[in-house]
Amino acid sequence: MPPYHGVSLNADAPSMLDRLGRIADAAKISILVLNALLSGVTLTMSFLVRLAREMPRFSYFNVEVPFAAAKPRTLTNAGGEAILGPFDGEEAITMMPDLDAGASATMPGALLPDLLRLVIDHHTRGRRREAALPVVN
Numbered sequence: 465m466p467p468y469h470g471v472s473l474n475a476d477a478p479s480m481l482d483r484l485g486r487i488a489d490a491a492k493i494s495i496l497v498l499n500a501l502l503s504g505v506t507l508t509m510s511f512l513v514r515l516a517r518e519m520p521r522f523s524y525f526n527v528e529v530p531f532a533a534a535k536p537r538t539l540t541n542a543g544g545e546a547i548l549g550p551f552d553g554e555e556a557i558t559m560m561p562d563l564d565a566g567a568s569a570t571m572p573g574a575l576l577p578d579l580l581r582l583v584i585d586h587h588t589r590g591r592r593r594e595a596a597l598p599v600v601n
Contacts (some may be wrong), residue, residue, distance in 0.1 A: 465498045474505050481515070488519040497523040499535075500553065509538050516546035518574040526571045528553030535560035542568050556580055560596060563587045 466480050475483070477537060488495065489537075497515065499507045515522045528534045536550035549569060552562035556572040561579070572580055579598060586595035 465500065465503045466507060477511055480511075481518075482507075484515060484522065485519060488521040491521050493521070494523055494548070495521045496526055496549075496551070497522055498526045498528065498553075500526075500528040501530075502528075509535065509542060512539060513543040513546070516543045520546065524551065526551045526553045527562075527567075528571075533558055533565045536562055536566040536568075555559040559583065560587075563595070564592075597599060 466475065466484070497507070497512065499512065511527055516525075525539060525547065527539070527550060529535065532552065532554065536552070539550045540547045550567050552559045552567040552570040555575050556570045558582070559567075559570045559572075563584070569584060570580055582598035583595045586592070586598060
């Protein structure tokens with residue numbers, strides 16, 4: 465998540481880029497950015513694309529904002545190859561529209577991982593009907 469200190473004390477874009485740049489310099493692995501309203505910090509799509517292009521370690525994004533289904537496609541269209549993984553959030557509540565919009569996975573916590581895996585597998589293979597109604601054996 466971006467640095468925050470409560471709803472009314474938000475970092476501006478240059479401060480966030482500086483802090484995240486230091487994290488990227490120290491990290492040895494790819495980093496997932498959580499874009500959630502919980503922090504009170506607004507991460508615009510243009511900011512996320514800039515982050516992915518300027519700091520390649522930031523290439524995965526968990527989008528948990530209102531009307532999130534439009535965000536994965538917007539993010540991948542704008543960021544191109546810099547965006548490796550736009551993920552659905554919100555406990556997979558909007559997973560199907562998010563997958564339809566280009567999300568590559570979901571971040572559901574521990575909620576029904578076996579069932580959600582079936583949905584993603586079917587969707588990835590172009591079987592949307594089966595993804596919407598997976599059969600668990």
